[in-house]
Amino acid sequence: MASRPELQAPPDIFYDDAEARKYTSSSRIIEIQAELSERALELLALPDDGVPRLLLDIGCGSGLSGESISDHGHQWIGLDISHSMLSVALERDVEGDLIHSDMGQGLALRSGVIDGAISISAVQWLCNADKSSDEPRLRLKAFFESLYRCLGRGARAVFQFYPENLAQRELILGFAMRAGFAGGVVVDYPHSTKRRKEFLVLTCGPPSLGAAVPNGKGENADSCSDNDELSGDDENQTVCISDRHRPRKRQKTNKKGKGRQWVLKKKEQMRRKGNAVPPDTKYTARKRKARF
Amino acid sequence: MRLLTHNMLSCNIKGVTNGFPLRIEAEKVVEKQVDFNADFLKNMFPKIEWKALVAAAKSMGYTDLPDQAESSMIDSEEFLKKFHHALLQLHLEEGALICPETGRRFPVNKGIPNMLLHEDEV
Numbered sequence: 001m002a003s004r005p006e007l008q009a010p011p012d013i014f015y016d017d018a019e020a021r022k023y024t025s026s027s028r029i030i031e032i033q034a035e036l037s038e039r040a041l042e043l044l045a046l047p048d049d050g051v052p053r054l055l056l057d058i059g060c061g062s063g064l065s066g067e068s069i070s071d072h073g074h075q076w077i078g079l080d081i082s083h084s085m086l087s088v089a090l091e092r093d094v095e096g097d098l099i100h101s102d103m104g105q106g107l108a109l110r111s112g113v114i115d116g117a118i119s120i121s122a123v124q125w126l127c128n129a130d131k132s133s134d135e136p137r138l139r140l141k142a143f144f145e146s147l148y149r150c151l152g153r154g155a156r157a158v159f160q161f162y163p164e165n166l167a168q169r170e171l172i173l174g175f176a177m178r179a180g181f182a183g184g185v186v187v188d189y190p191h192s193t194k195r196r197k198e199f200l201v202l203t204c205g206p207p208s209l210g211a212a213v214p215n216g217k218g219e220n221a222d223s224c225s226d227n228d229e230l231s232g233d234d235e236n237q238t239v240c241i242s243d244r245h246r247p248r249k250r251q252k253t254n255k256k257g258k259g260r261q262w263v264l265k266k267k268e269q270m271r272r273k274g275n276a277v278p279p280d281t282k283y284t285a286r287k288r289k290a291r292f
Numbered sequence: 293m294r295l296l297t298h299n300m301l302s303c304n305i306k307g308v309t310n311g312f313p314l315r316i317e318a319e320k321v322v323e324k325q326v327d328f329n330a331d332f333l334k335n336m337f338p339k340i341e342w343k344a345l346v347a348a349a350k351s352m353g354y355t356d357l358p359d360q361a362e363s364s365m366i367d368s369e370e371f372l373k374k375f376h377h378a379l380l381q382l383h384l385e386e387g388a389l390i391c392p393e394t395g396r397r398f399p400v401n402k403g404i405p406n407m408l409l410h411e412d413e414v
Contacts, residue, residue, distance in 0.1 A: 054336065097403070108407050150300075152339075
């Protein structure tokens with residue numbers, strides 16, 4: 001499989017004119033991006049009152065995802081670092097306004113003005129250090145803090161992205177939490193390698209009734225709700241006081257041990273599972289000498 | 293770039309506390325037709341910084357907006373039409389946005405403002 005674009009070049013260089021055109025003219029990519037955008041908008045859970053909202057499209061590229069937003073009747077502001085991609089967006093005459101900026105430098109927006117944010121296939125680019133002066137952690141921090149600030153109360157941010165590995169996902173989640181967001185990761189079709197898609201759903205402000213992390217699609221789909229991890233981290237940050245002089249609870253051991261009945265029951269269970277188990281004889285669970 | 297977006301933009305150079313609103317230097321302004329949606333305007337109204345919008349509209353050549361705006365005015369159709377025109381139909385195609393505190397120029401080309409910061413500004 002071709003290597004990840006993030007490992008080949010920084011986004012503004014990888015998405016040059018040729019690549020931007022290729023990306024936007026591929027019908028497969030157009031279809032996938034439309035599907036991802038629709039799903040992201042669904043996860044955004046905007047109120048169904050027919051009132052157009054003001055959304056952010058972070059890493060809007062050539063406007064493929066922005067078109068889905070316009071189709072839903074909302075206004076949007078798109079940001080992207082690649083000039084070539086933005087030029088293609090201009091050609092496609094998208095309805096949203098475009099801003100040429102770097103999300104890792106922070107979003108240049110006032111507080112509390114945005115009703116929601118989506119990002120399709122973009123935030124994994126934040127994890128790469130492209131210039132020697134870059135430090136992914138600082139960029140992630142700047143991005144999530146400024147995003148938290150510019151979102152209105154109760155607004156959500158949904159990011160579809162491709163984490164390289166578990167560590168990258170944890171890194172992104174960690175910085176989102178530190179900025180004040182709540183939420184988790186929704187995985188669609190977790191068991192299919194081709195169709196598997198991950199969405200990071202973040203909420204601003206205190207969790208309300210409607211703020212439970214939605215379930216992913218697909219059979220036996222779980223929402224890997226990292227809610228516990230997000231709040232658990234706080235607990236790990238408290239200081240542990242150890243007191244040597246405090247009497248420890250002695251581990252209670254049952255002197256009776258596990259008798260023959262228990263052993264026979266366990267062997268039956270194993271047989272039912274299909275394991276190879278020696279037959280039960282008069283020697284099964286026989287009392288042995290203390291030093292075996 | 294519409295004035296809706298301009299009203300949201302704030303200079304995020306390190307150390308800048310008063311980066312809003314950005315002053316507009318308009319070289320080319322274009323008017324585009326956008327569908328009128330009263331619900332959107334009423335929803336956006338509380339979030340808009342009115343003074344900044346009036347100043348921005350003036351620098352783009354539109355002076356019909358009232359200087360002050362109260363929430364009672366959004367019931368007036370006439371007011372909404374002016375609001376709609378200023379907010380969504382005026383486009384800055386070429387020009388620059390200037391930070392009120394540092395004077396830094398963010399150029400606007402083909403309607404896209406370049407908000408990329410230099411390394412020492414982050």
